[in-house]
Amino acid sequence: MSKQRDFVLRTIEERGVRFVRLWFTDVSGTLKSVAIAPAEVEGAFGEGIGFDGSAIEGLTRAYESDLLAVPDPSTFQLLPWRSQDQPSARMFCEIRTPNGEPAIADPRNVLKRTLERAAELGFSFYTHPEMEFYLLRSKELGPEGPIPVDRAGYFDNVPGGTAHDFRRDAVNMLEDLGISVEFSHHEGGPGQNEIDLRYADALTTADNIMTFRTVVKEVAIAQGVHATFMPKPLANQPGSGMHTHLSLFEGDTNAFYDPAAKYQLSQTGRRFVAGLLRHAPEITAVTNQYINSYKRLWGGDEAPSFVSWGHNNSSALVRIPMYKPNKGGAARVEYRAIDCAVNPYLGFSVLLAAGLKGIEEEYELPPEAENNVWALSDGERRAMGFDPLPSSLDHALAVMERSELVAETLGEQVFAYFLRDKRREVARYRSQVTPYELSSMLDTV
Template sequence: MKGGRNLNNQNIREELLRKIENFDVEFIHLQFTDIMGIMKNVSITVEQLDKALDNRIMFDGSSIDGFVRIEESDMYLVPDLTTFIVFPWTNLHKEARLICDIYNMDGTPFEGCPRNTLKRVIRESEKMGYRLKVGPECEFFLFNTDEKGNPSLETHDDAGYFDLAPIDLGGNARNDMTIALKEMGFKIETSHHEAAPGQHEIDFEYDDALITADNIMTFKMVVRTIAQRNGLHATFMPKPKFGVNGSGMHLNMSLSTLENKNVFYDKNNYLQLSEIAYYFLGGLIEHARAYTALTNPTVNSYKRLVPGYEAPVLIAWSANNRSPLIRIPAERGMGTRIELRSPDPSANPYLALAATLKAGLDGIKNKIKPPEQVTSNAYEMESDEVRERGIKKLPTNLYEAIKELSKNEVIKSSLGEHVYKKFTNAALYEWNEYSKYVSLWEIDRYLKKF
């Protein structure tokens, strides 16, 4: 049974065993992600490590949402040895983790494992000669907790974009997060307060798509853990408060050759973008309404994608401003990239990257040309101009996004039949529950009126 990156490399295994001995690790968490992007965990003692490294740790897949039925429940955890990390916040009893792929009893990769889903699309990309590099911009909120430790909606500060302490009272917590992430091997680029009170962003370095997806899951775990240790609650909910900006997870994407040459860069083009870059951009534009179900997978996601709060609404692109769905950052050469601005941090990163990579690859395969770029502020464009230019809008709610996904065979194929069915069933269940719920807004608006 195979899994992970270079899993059979004996040198990696020996190095891992040395680290465990040197750090005196006692517990190891075998982590994996369910279809909706929630991290799961099976913990073992160090005495069970050999069993784990030989891929003999089993779990009940029927207990995980979106996995399998009870009559086919036994599944294997196959650890990727390159993902070994020691948690820096554990002292008395050192703990570490390994990220795992899910395998069937017959030794084949489980098609419902989101990590396996992304790896399958990555293999398709590599057969075309391309490797996807991704740099995420993960935003989150920090809220005060009550005397029982439950989260409130009270922010710990009234700071704004790039503000410093003492206005930014979350600075200490954010510094602790940054230090913990660095100790775990992250290369942190920037850390700052975002636009809304209590909102923050920590950016880490570009990497291959699979590593980045792993890092996003690890990042969210670290942020929430360190926030709790600072008496705060961290949330990656896209829009926790009305009237302020929501939290996004912009994806900076580029393709390189297998020899690590950026194929989006062409110094002879007007914008110094290659033909491959334009086709990839065309694919992202063409399939945007369908993959939005994966990049924005909750009812709450669409409370962020509204006019007036710096989130994209129009499916357009620009090399000059940040208002459309996609912008082209100014850096060129190896830094040439496309920034997709719609995703939010509630997304399952494995599925979001699988879907957006598939969209871009389809653009390359079918030579899909992007429309003319939008040079004016997309937030201020009149409806008549939008219609005249044929510019489409992102879905306005989860149900609309799921319907768009159901009509798009390209994005559905990126997921596979199992993940597509389980994901859409879960999303539609959430939509139906939301549709039945009577909100405080309705009470305030209608109780006295009718």
């Protein structure tokens, strides 16, 4: 038995762990959990825990429903929000078929496949997400919609305020789970906060994002407030994104760093950015998977709506930051469209695949956006080649459906299910009569 498995079994015994939760996600990124007794953990490592995969959204078809959840011992952590009298732990799982093969529709496996393809090219992929979310007084709506916990703004210090206490408790809990936090602060909207996770390999980061969202919800419940990762919960306030910094390494060397190049971005980095830009419209349905996502993208407040790149340009889709000039390990690019409601395993997969395509096909990086892209006229944007991102989920799905890159990256089963599921969401949305329609038309038409 491996040292990691030995450590898990020993810790369970020494700490008196009563329940071990096995975690994985469905295709939309909803966290799934099954609790097993400590005595079952050793067997789960060897044989997995059987479950009906057809009952999990997009995971498998009814006629091949038997699947196994096999815990990954490297992801073992005690859950700090559970009672110390009856401690619980969690592990993320690999989903396998009864013959031991990785399940092709397991989102975590989709990312692992994409990372293996990067490894074949000599690269490892690192990510650093900036997690934005709103804190609301409750799920109850006021006359103008959700009620935020405060009226503070960007970087505001609110001593003793709900958000201040919330961030402190959330960061402490994340650190207890082994998830390193780089920054935390109040964001631009009332009740809006940001917590930035430290750089890690993409698989670890995706696991951390799933844990992060759970921690934020748990802390909110404990403090009597409601946390939401909805991309645009307040109509006249900034949306919540997940600006994500990306980098490729070749061994210990940052492949994006060239001290002699403009912005110190290497040719590999430039081609990676070119891949992100060329394929951005077709991956947007994955990185921004809900109808509400497009109200953030097209709602102003620095959300990127057009395919462009720039240095220190917050209106661009891809930004080339230089926080630490001449420090090779810090070279990165920032993709600004993605939001916190993404399935991180699938989102990171399509971002990596798009960048690798740019490297493999030697894409040329187009001219950068030096001005505020939002402030340009439609004619000026067209002349500069700044094409729009999809303006709705329906539009994004139509573009994605024609994408060989997304189909190859997700695999046939996930690709087909994602399209079907999101089209159902569009159909349900279209069938509704909204309060806006009633208030604007009921008495006048």
